[in-house]
Amino acid sequence: xxxxxxxxxxxxxxxxxxxxxxxxxxxxxxxxxxxxxxxxxxxxxxxxxxxxxxxxxxxxxxxxxxxxxxxxxxxxxxxxxxxxxxxxxxxxxxxxxxxxxxxxxxxxxxxx
Amino acid sequence: xxxxxxxxxxxxxxxxxxxxxxxxxxxxxxxxxxxxxxxxxxxxxxxxxxxxxxxxxxxxxxxxxxxxxxxxxxxxxxxxxxxxxxxxxxxxxxxxxxxxxxxxxxxxxxxxxxxxxxxxxxxxxxxxxxxxxxxxxxxxxxxxxxxxxxxxxxxxxxxxxxxxxxxxxxxxxxxxxxxxxxxxxxxxxxxxxxxxxxxxxxxxxxxxxxxxxxxxxxxxxxxxxxxxxxxxxxxxxxxxxxxxxxxxxxxxxxxxxxxxxxxxxxxxxxxxxxxxxxxxxxxxxxxxxxxxxxxxxxxxxxxxxxxxxxxxxxx
Numbered sequence: 434x435x436x437x438x439x440x441x442x443x444x445x446x447x448x449x450x451x452x453x454x455x456x457x458x459x460x461x462x463x464x465x466x467x468x469x470x471x472x473x474x475x476x477x478x479x480x481x482x483x484x485x486x487x488x489x490x491x492x493x494x495x496x497x498x499x500x501x502x503x504x505x506x507x508x509x510x511x512x513x514x515x516x517x518x519x520x521x522x523x524x525x526x527x528x529x530x531x532x533x534x535x536x537x538x539x540x541x542x543x544x545x
Numbered sequence: 546x547x548x549x550x551x552x553x554x555x556x557x558x559x560x561x562x563x564x565x566x567x568x569x570x571x572x573x574x575x576x577x578x579x580x581x582x583x584x585x586x587x588x589x590x591x592x593x594x595x596x597x598x599x600x601x602x603x604x605x606x607x608x609x610x611x612x613x614x615x616x617x618x619x620x621x622x623x624x625x626x627x628x629x630x631x632x633x634x635x636x637x638x639x640x641x642x643x644x645x646x647x648x649x650x651x652x653x654x655x656x657x658x659x660x661x662x663x664x665x666x667x668x669x670x671x672x673x674x675x676x677x678x679x680x681x682x683x684x685x686x687x688x689x690x691x692x693x694x695x696x697x698x699x700x701x702x703x704x705x706x707x708x709x710x711x712x713x714x715x716x717x718x719x720x721x722x723x724x725x726x727x728x729x730x731x732x733x734x735x736x737x738x739x740x741x742x743x744x745x746x747x748x749x750x751x752x753x754x755x756x757x758x759x760x761x762x763x764x765x766x767x768x769x770x771x772x773x774x775x776x777x778x779x780x781x782x783x784x785x786x787x788x789x790x791x792x793x794x795x796x797x798x799x800x801x802x803x804x805x806x807x808x809x810x811x812x813x814x815x816x817x818x819x820x821x822x823x824x825x826x827x828x829x830x831x832x833x834x835x836x837x838x839x840x841x842x843x844x845x846x847x848x849x850x851x852x853x854x855x856x857x858x859x860x
Contacts, residue, residue, distance in 0.1 A: 462679070464682055506641050
Protein backbone atom coordinates (compact mmCIF):
# COMPACT_ATOMS: atom_id res chain seq x y z
CA UNK A 434 0.00 0.00 0.00
CA UNK A 435 1.20 3.47 -0.90
CA UNK A 436 0.50 6.98 0.23
CA UNK A 437 -0.30 9.72 -2.23
CA UNK A 438 3.21 11.15 -1.98
CA UNK A 439 4.72 7.73 -2.69
CA UNK A 440 2.46 7.26 -5.71
CA UNK A 441 3.58 10.58 -7.13
CA UNK A 442 7.23 9.53 -6.82
CA UNK A 443 6.44 6.16 -8.41
CA UNK A 444 4.68 7.67 -11.39
CA UNK A 445 6.88 10.51 -12.50
CA UNK A 446 4.65 11.88 -15.24
CA UNK A 447 1.70 12.41 -12.89
CA UNK A 448 1.28 15.49 -10.78
CA UNK A 449 -0.82 16.09 -7.72
CA UNK A 450 -3.44 18.29 -9.39
CA UNK A 451 -4.09 15.76 -12.14
CA UNK A 452 -4.30 12.90 -9.67
CA UNK A 453 -6.90 14.83 -7.67
CA UNK A 454 -8.98 15.38 -10.81
CA UNK A 455 -8.84 11.71 -11.72
CA UNK A 456 -9.97 10.72 -8.25
CA UNK A 457 -12.76 13.25 -8.35
CA UNK A 458 -13.91 11.85 -11.69
CA UNK A 459 -13.88 8.41 -10.12
CA UNK A 460 -11.34 7.04 -12.60
CA UNK A 461 -9.25 5.77 -9.73
CA UNK A 462 -10.75 4.96 -6.37
CA UNK A 463 -8.13 4.60 -3.67
CA UNK A 464 -9.20 3.47 -0.23
CA UNK A 465 -9.28 5.91 2.65
CA UNK A 466 -7.58 5.35 5.98
CA UNK A 467 -8.88 6.51 9.38
CA UNK A 468 -6.90 9.76 9.02
CA UNK A 469 -8.91 10.42 5.83
CA UNK A 470 -5.86 10.06 3.61
CA UNK A 471 -5.94 8.13 0.37
CA UNK A 472 -4.25 4.73 0.43
CA UNK A 473 -3.28 3.15 -2.90
CA UNK A 474 -3.20 -0.58 -3.58
CA UNK A 475 -1.17 -2.16 -6.36
CA UNK A 476 -4.15 -2.17 -8.67
CA UNK A 477 -4.71 1.55 -8.09
CA UNK A 478 -1.11 2.32 -9.03
CA UNK A 479 -1.29 0.08 -12.10
CA UNK A 480 -4.53 1.76 -13.12
CA UNK A 481 -2.95 5.21 -12.76
CA UNK A 482 -0.07 4.02 -14.93
CA UNK A 483 -2.52 2.76 -17.51
CA UNK A 484 -4.39 6.07 -17.59
CA UNK A 485 -1.06 7.92 -17.92
CA UNK A 486 -0.15 5.66 -20.84
CA UNK A 487 -3.49 6.22 -22.49
CA UNK A 488 -3.26 9.98 -22.06
CA UNK A 489 0.40 10.40 -23.02
CA UNK A 490 1.77 7.52 -25.10
CA UNK A 491 -1.47 6.75 -26.89
CA UNK A 492 -2.64 10.36 -27.00
CA UNK A 493 -6.22 9.42 -26.12
CA UNK A 494 -8.41 12.45 -25.49
CA UNK A 495 -9.44 13.10 -21.93
CA UNK A 496 -13.15 12.81 -22.67
CA UNK A 497 -12.59 9.32 -24.06
CA UNK A 498 -11.04 8.01 -20.85
CA UNK A 499 -14.31 7.36 -18.93
CA UNK A 500 -15.70 5.42 -21.89
CA UNK A 501 -12.55 3.35 -22.16
CA UNK A 502 -12.33 2.70 -18.43
CA UNK A 503 -15.95 1.62 -18.39
CA UNK A 504 -15.25 -0.81 -21.25
CA UNK A 505 -12.11 -2.08 -19.54
CA UNK A 506 -13.99 -2.64 -16.29
CA UNK A 507 -16.72 -4.49 -18.11
CA UNK A 508 -14.23 -6.70 -19.91
CA UNK A 509 -12.45 -7.67 -16.71
CA UNK A 510 -15.79 -8.17 -14.98
CA UNK A 511 -16.94 -10.46 -17.76
CA UNK A 512 -13.64 -12.32 -17.79
CA UNK A 513 -13.97 -12.89 -14.06
CA UNK A 514 -17.47 -14.23 -14.36
CA UNK A 515 -16.62 -16.33 -17.39
CA UNK A 516 -13.77 -17.85 -15.45
CA UNK A 517 -16.12 -18.70 -12.59
CA UNK A 518 -18.52 -20.29 -15.03
CA UNK A 519 -15.81 -22.32 -16.74
CA UNK A 520 -14.49 -23.50 -13.38
CA UNK A 521 -18.00 -24.54 -12.39
CA UNK A 522 -18.43 -26.47 -15.64
CA UNK A 523 -15.01 -28.06 -15.11
CA UNK A 524 -16.13 -29.33 -11.74
CA UNK A 525 -19.10 -31.21 -13.25
CA UNK A 526 -19.16 -34.93 -14.04
CA UNK A 527 -17.95 -35.92 -17.51
CA UNK A 528 -21.38 -36.42 -19.05
CA UNK A 529 -22.67 -33.05 -17.82
CA UNK A 530 -19.58 -31.35 -19.24
CA UNK A 531 -20.04 -33.11 -22.54
CA UNK A 532 -23.69 -32.05 -22.71
CA UNK A 533 -22.78 -28.42 -22.11
CA UNK A 534 -20.08 -28.47 -24.78
CA UNK A 535 -22.43 -30.15 -27.25
CA UNK A 536 -25.12 -27.63 -26.52
CA UNK A 537 -22.78 -24.72 -27.17
CA UNK A 538 -21.48 -26.29 -30.37
CA UNK A 539 -25.01 -26.87 -31.63
CA UNK A 540 -25.90 -23.24 -31.03
CA UNK A 541 -22.91 -22.01 -33.00
CA UNK A 542 -23.10 -21.36 -36.71
CA UNK A 543 -21.21 -23.96 -38.72
CA UNK A 544 -17.84 -22.93 -39.98
CA UNK A 545 -17.27 -23.39 -43.66
CA UNK B 546 16.86 -11.43 -35.08
CA UNK B 547 16.46 -8.27 -36.98
CA UNK B 548 13.23 -7.14 -38.45
CA UNK B 549 12.54 -4.02 -40.44
CA UNK B 550 11.29 -1.63 -37.80
CA UNK B 551 9.67 0.60 -40.40
CA UNK B 552 7.64 -2.36 -41.59
CA UNK B 553 6.60 -3.10 -38.01
CA UNK B 554 5.09 0.35 -37.75
CA UNK B 555 3.89 0.27 -41.35
CA UNK B 556 5.66 3.47 -42.39
CA UNK B 557 8.16 4.26 -45.09
CA UNK B 558 11.83 4.87 -44.40
CA UNK B 559 11.28 8.51 -45.24
CA UNK B 560 8.40 8.99 -42.79
CA UNK B 561 8.53 12.12 -40.66
CA UNK B 562 8.77 11.73 -36.89
CA UNK B 563 5.14 12.87 -36.69
CA UNK B 564 4.05 10.13 -39.05
CA UNK B 565 5.98 7.58 -37.04
CA UNK B 566 4.42 8.74 -33.79
CA UNK B 567 0.98 8.63 -35.35
CA UNK B 568 1.48 5.14 -36.73
CA UNK B 569 2.75 3.95 -33.37
CA UNK B 570 -0.23 5.36 -31.53
CA UNK B 571 -2.69 3.79 -33.92
CA UNK B 572 -1.12 0.38 -33.54
CA UNK B 573 -0.56 0.68 -29.82
CA UNK B 574 -4.18 1.63 -29.21
CA UNK B 575 -5.30 -1.46 -31.05
CA UNK B 576 -2.89 -3.86 -29.40
CA UNK B 577 -2.36 -2.58 -25.85
CA UNK B 578 -2.31 -5.69 -23.61
CA UNK B 579 -4.48 -4.11 -20.92
CA UNK B 580 -7.13 -3.46 -23.54
CA UNK B 581 -6.79 -6.97 -24.99
CA UNK B 582 -6.54 -9.24 -21.96
CA UNK B 583 -5.87 -12.85 -22.86
CA UNK B 584 -4.87 -12.06 -26.46
CA UNK B 585 -1.25 -13.15 -26.60
CA UNK B 586 -0.94 -12.31 -30.29
CA UNK B 587 -1.88 -8.71 -29.56
CA UNK B 588 0.59 -8.68 -26.70
CA UNK B 589 3.40 -9.90 -29.00
CA UNK B 590 2.48 -7.29 -31.59
CA UNK B 591 2.43 -4.61 -28.91
CA UNK B 592 5.93 -5.57 -27.76
CA UNK B 593 7.25 -5.32 -31.30
CA UNK B 594 5.49 -2.03 -31.92
CA UNK B 595 6.79 -0.57 -28.67
CA UNK B 596 10.36 -1.60 -29.23
CA UNK B 597 10.23 -0.37 -32.84
CA UNK B 598 8.95 2.96 -31.62
CA UNK B 599 11.55 3.16 -28.87
CA UNK B 600 14.12 3.35 -31.67
CA UNK B 601 12.31 5.10 -34.50
CA UNK B 602 10.58 7.54 -32.14
CA UNK B 603 13.94 8.82 -30.97
CA UNK B 604 15.77 10.84 -33.63
CA UNK B 605 19.23 9.89 -32.41
CA UNK B 606 18.49 6.17 -32.17
CA UNK B 607 16.69 6.27 -35.49
CA UNK B 608 19.81 7.66 -37.09
CA UNK B 609 21.94 4.94 -35.51
CA UNK B 610 19.49 2.31 -36.72
CA UNK B 611 19.45 3.72 -40.25
CA UNK B 612 23.25 3.64 -40.34
CA UNK B 613 23.21 0.05 -39.09
CA UNK B 614 24.89 0.92 -35.80
CA UNK B 615 22.15 -0.68 -33.72
CA UNK B 616 19.71 -3.39 -34.62
CA UNK B 617 16.10 -4.06 -33.74
CA UNK B 618 16.79 -6.24 -30.73
CA UNK B 619 17.73 -5.43 -27.20
CA UNK B 620 15.50 -2.45 -26.81
CA UNK B 621 13.85 -2.90 -23.46
CA UNK B 622 10.82 -0.85 -22.64
CA UNK B 623 9.44 -0.52 -19.14
CA UNK B 624 6.92 -3.26 -18.48
CA UNK B 625 3.59 -2.60 -20.13
CA UNK B 626 0.29 -4.19 -19.44
CA UNK B 627 0.82 -4.16 -15.71
CA UNK B 628 -2.77 -3.30 -15.02
CA UNK B 629 -3.93 -6.60 -16.45
CA UNK B 630 -1.94 -8.47 -13.83
CA UNK B 631 -4.10 -7.06 -11.06
CA UNK B 632 -7.33 -6.55 -12.97
CA UNK B 633 -7.37 -10.16 -14.13
CA UNK B 634 -6.68 -11.67 -10.72
CA UNK B 635 -8.61 -14.85 -9.99
CA UNK B 636 -10.37 -13.17 -7.09
CA UNK B 637 -11.61 -10.38 -9.32
CA UNK B 638 -10.83 -6.73 -8.80
CA UNK B 639 -12.44 -3.78 -7.13
CA UNK B 640 -12.98 -1.90 -10.37
CA UNK B 641 -14.55 -4.62 -12.45
CA UNK B 642 -18.04 -3.86 -13.61
CA UNK B 643 -20.79 -6.28 -12.74
CA UNK B 644 -23.31 -4.74 -15.02
CA UNK B 645 -24.40 -5.66 -18.44
CA UNK B 646 -26.85 -8.56 -18.20
CA UNK B 647 -30.15 -6.70 -18.35
CA UNK B 648 -30.81 -8.10 -21.80
CA UNK B 649 -30.08 -11.62 -20.56
CA UNK B 650 -33.13 -11.64 -18.32
CA UNK B 651 -35.16 -13.59 -20.86
CA UNK B 652 -32.65 -16.42 -20.69
CA UNK B 653 -34.45 -17.41 -17.52
CA UNK B 654 -33.51 -18.79 -14.18
CA UNK B 655 -29.91 -19.88 -14.57
CA UNK B 656 -28.64 -16.41 -15.12
CA UNK B 657 -30.33 -14.70 -12.24
CA UNK B 658 -29.40 -17.64 -10.02
CA UNK B 659 -25.77 -17.17 -10.96
CA UNK B 660 -25.44 -13.44 -11.15
CA UNK B 661 -28.11 -12.37 -8.71
CA UNK B 662 -29.70 -9.00 -9.21
CA UNK B 663 -27.09 -7.88 -11.70
CA UNK B 664 -29.47 -8.40 -14.59
CA UNK B 665 -31.86 -5.96 -13.03
CA UNK B 666 -29.28 -3.46 -11.94
CA UNK B 667 -27.30 -0.89 -13.83
CA UNK B 668 -27.86 -0.75 -17.52
CA UNK B 669 -31.45 -1.90 -17.20
CA UNK B 670 -33.78 0.29 -19.19
CA UNK B 671 -32.89 2.52 -22.07
CA UNK B 672 -31.77 5.58 -20.12
CA UNK B 673 -28.02 5.82 -19.73
CA UNK B 674 -28.39 5.32 -16.02
CA UNK B 675 -25.31 4.24 -14.20
CA UNK B 676 -24.98 2.96 -10.70
CA UNK B 677 -22.47 4.97 -8.74
CA UNK B 678 -19.13 3.43 -8.01
CA UNK B 679 -18.24 1.67 -4.80
CA UNK B 680 -16.00 3.57 -2.43
CA UNK B 681 -13.42 1.62 -0.46
CA UNK B 682 -12.12 2.31 3.00
CA UNK B 683 -9.60 0.80 5.32
CA UNK B 684 -10.71 1.13 8.88
CA UNK B 685 -8.56 0.16 11.82
CA UNK B 686 -10.28 -0.69 15.07
CA UNK B 687 -8.62 -1.92 18.19
CA UNK B 688 -9.31 -5.35 19.60
CA UNK B 689 -11.81 -4.25 22.22
CA UNK B 690 -13.75 -2.15 19.70
CA UNK B 691 -13.95 -5.14 17.38
CA UNK B 692 -15.41 -7.22 20.18
CA UNK B 693 -17.84 -4.72 21.63
CA UNK B 694 -18.64 -2.78 18.47
CA UNK B 695 -17.82 0.89 17.85
CA UNK B 696 -18.92 4.00 16.06
CA UNK B 697 -16.41 5.49 13.64
CA UNK B 698 -16.41 8.47 11.30
CA UNK B 699 -14.38 8.61 8.09
CA UNK B 700 -14.00 11.36 5.51
CA UNK B 701 -14.35 10.35 1.88
CA UNK B 702 -12.09 11.68 -0.92
CA UNK B 703 -14.84 14.09 -1.98
CA UNK B 704 -15.06 15.58 1.50
CA UNK B 705 -18.26 13.89 2.62
CA UNK B 706 -18.20 12.20 5.99
CA UNK B 707 -19.54 8.78 6.69
CA UNK B 708 -20.55 7.44 10.07
CA UNK B 709 -19.89 3.77 10.39
CA UNK B 710 -21.20 1.66 13.18
CA UNK B 711 -18.89 -1.29 13.44
CA UNK B 712 -20.94 -4.22 14.70
CA UNK B 713 -19.71 -6.24 17.65
CA UNK B 714 -17.83 -9.42 16.87
CA UNK B 715 -16.05 -8.44 13.65
CA UNK B 716 -12.70 -10.06 12.98
CA UNK B 717 -9.60 -8.93 11.16
CA UNK B 718 -9.95 -8.82 7.37
CA UNK B 719 -13.75 -8.82 7.32
CA UNK B 720 -15.53 -6.23 5.21
CA UNK B 721 -18.65 -4.20 5.74
CA UNK B 722 -20.83 -3.14 2.84
CA UNK B 723 -22.90 -0.02 3.38
CA UNK B 724 -25.58 0.01 0.72
CA UNK B 725 -25.86 3.28 -1.15
CA UNK B 726 -23.04 4.99 0.74
CA UNK B 727 -20.62 5.02 -2.19
CA UNK B 728 -20.34 7.45 -5.08
CA UNK B 729 -23.39 9.14 -6.59
CA UNK B 730 -25.02 7.43 -9.53
CA UNK B 731 -25.24 8.98 -12.99
CA UNK B 732 -28.45 9.89 -14.79
CA UNK B 733 -30.62 9.03 -11.82
CA UNK B 734 -28.85 5.75 -11.22
CA UNK B 735 -28.54 4.50 -7.66
CA UNK B 736 -25.43 5.33 -5.65
CA UNK B 737 -22.72 2.74 -5.19
CA UNK B 738 -21.88 1.05 -1.92
CA UNK B 739 -19.19 1.80 0.61
CA UNK B 740 -16.92 -1.17 1.19
CA UNK B 741 -15.13 -1.00 4.48
CA UNK B 742 -12.29 -3.36 5.12
CA UNK B 743 -11.70 -3.84 8.80
CA UNK B 744 -8.28 -4.24 10.31
CA UNK B 745 -8.15 -5.21 13.95
CA UNK B 746 -5.07 -4.32 15.97
CA UNK B 747 -4.08 -7.18 18.27
CA UNK B 748 -4.59 -7.00 22.03
CA UNK B 749 -1.79 -7.25 24.58
CA UNK B 750 -3.15 -10.49 26.04
CA UNK B 751 -6.53 -11.41 24.54
CA UNK B 752 -6.56 -13.51 21.39
CA UNK B 753 -9.59 -14.38 19.32
CA UNK B 754 -10.48 -17.63 17.64
CA UNK B 755 -13.87 -17.33 16.03
CA UNK B 756 -16.11 -16.10 18.80
CA UNK B 757 -13.97 -17.53 21.57
CA UNK B 758 -11.42 -15.49 23.45
CA UNK B 759 -8.17 -17.01 24.63
CA UNK B 760 -6.00 -15.60 27.35
CA UNK B 761 -2.96 -16.81 29.30
CA UNK B 762 -3.26 -16.09 33.00
CA UNK B 763 -0.15 -16.33 35.21
CA UNK B 764 -0.51 -18.03 38.60
CA UNK B 765 1.97 -18.40 41.44
CA UNK B 766 3.46 -21.69 42.55
CA UNK B 767 1.37 -21.85 45.77
CA UNK B 768 -1.77 -21.07 43.75
CA UNK B 769 -0.93 -23.91 41.39
CA UNK B 770 -0.23 -26.39 44.17
CA UNK B 771 -2.95 -25.45 46.62
CA UNK B 772 -5.64 -24.11 44.33
CA UNK B 773 -6.97 -20.56 44.67
CA UNK B 774 -9.62 -18.10 43.73
CA UNK B 775 -8.00 -15.55 41.42
CA UNK B 776 -9.16 -12.57 39.38
CA UNK B 777 -9.05 -13.21 35.66
CA UNK B 778 -9.63 -10.54 33.00
CA UNK B 779 -12.43 -10.99 30.48
CA UNK B 780 -13.48 -8.63 27.72
CA UNK B 781 -16.32 -7.43 29.93
CA UNK B 782 -14.25 -6.99 33.10
CA UNK B 783 -12.59 -9.11 35.76
CA UNK B 784 -14.23 -12.29 37.02
CA UNK B 785 -13.33 -14.60 39.87
CA UNK B 786 -11.91 -17.85 38.68
CA UNK B 787 -11.39 -20.98 40.79
CA UNK B 788 -7.99 -22.53 40.08
CA UNK B 789 -8.21 -26.19 41.11
CA UNK B 790 -5.60 -27.79 43.33
CA UNK B 791 -2.56 -29.23 41.56
CA UNK B 792 -3.01 -27.21 38.35
CA UNK B 793 -0.22 -27.49 35.79
CA UNK B 794 0.93 -24.84 33.33
CA UNK B 795 -1.12 -25.18 30.18
CA UNK B 796 -4.28 -26.29 31.97
CA UNK B 797 -7.20 -24.59 30.30
CA UNK B 798 -10.35 -23.46 32.08
CA UNK B 799 -13.47 -22.41 30.24
CA UNK B 800 -15.56 -19.36 31.14
CA UNK B 801 -18.82 -20.04 29.41
CA UNK B 802 -20.43 -17.12 27.57
CA UNK B 803 -17.54 -14.73 28.23
CA UNK B 804 -16.36 -14.61 24.62
CA UNK B 805 -17.19 -12.31 21.72
CA UNK B 806 -20.85 -11.78 20.85
CA UNK B 807 -22.07 -13.60 17.75
CA UNK B 808 -24.13 -11.63 15.26
CA UNK B 809 -27.80 -11.91 16.22
CA UNK B 810 -29.94 -14.09 14.01
CA UNK B 811 -33.51 -13.16 13.20
CA UNK B 812 -35.91 -13.10 16.13
CA UNK B 813 -33.13 -13.53 18.61
CA UNK B 814 -33.27 -11.02 21.43
CA UNK B 815 -29.88 -11.24 23.01
CA UNK B 816 -26.61 -12.09 21.32
CA UNK B 817 -25.16 -15.48 22.12
CA UNK B 818 -21.55 -15.12 23.07
CA UNK B 819 -18.59 -17.40 22.55
CA UNK B 820 -16.58 -18.66 25.51
CA UNK B 821 -13.37 -17.53 27.07
CA UNK B 822 -10.56 -19.99 27.56
CA UNK B 823 -8.07 -19.29 30.31
CA UNK B 824 -4.75 -21.07 30.03
CA UNK B 825 -2.83 -21.18 33.29
CA UNK B 826 0.83 -20.39 33.36
CA UNK B 827 2.84 -21.03 36.52
CA UNK B 828 5.28 -18.23 37.32
CA UNK B 829 8.06 -18.77 39.87
CA UNK B 830 9.22 -15.98 42.20
CA UNK B 831 11.23 -13.16 40.60
CA UNK B 832 14.48 -14.26 42.23
CA UNK B 833 15.82 -17.68 43.25
CA UNK B 834 14.83 -18.43 46.82
CA UNK B 835 16.92 -20.65 49.08
CA UNK B 836 13.99 -21.61 51.28
CA UNK B 837 12.04 -22.80 48.27
CA UNK B 838 15.06 -24.66 46.95
CA UNK B 839 15.47 -26.50 50.24
CA UNK B 840 11.83 -27.35 50.34
CA UNK B 841 11.99 -28.76 46.81
CA UNK B 842 15.11 -30.81 47.55
CA UNK B 843 13.41 -32.39 50.55
CA UNK B 844 10.22 -32.97 48.66
CA UNK B 845 11.88 -34.46 45.60
CA UNK B 846 13.73 -37.04 47.66
CA UNK B 847 10.47 -38.71 48.52
CA UNK B 848 8.22 -37.87 45.61
CA UNK B 849 9.91 -38.24 42.29
CA UNK B 850 7.65 -38.09 39.20
CA UNK B 851 8.38 -37.92 35.51
CA UNK B 852 6.46 -35.19 33.69
CA UNK B 853 8.02 -36.30 30.37
CA UNK B 854 6.95 -39.89 30.45
CA UNK B 855 4.52 -39.22 27.62
CA UNK B 856 7.40 -38.15 25.35
CA UNK B 857 9.29 -41.42 25.56
CA UNK B 858 9.77 -43.26 22.33
CA UNK B 859 8.66 -40.26 20.35
CA UNK B 860 11.90 -40.08 18.38
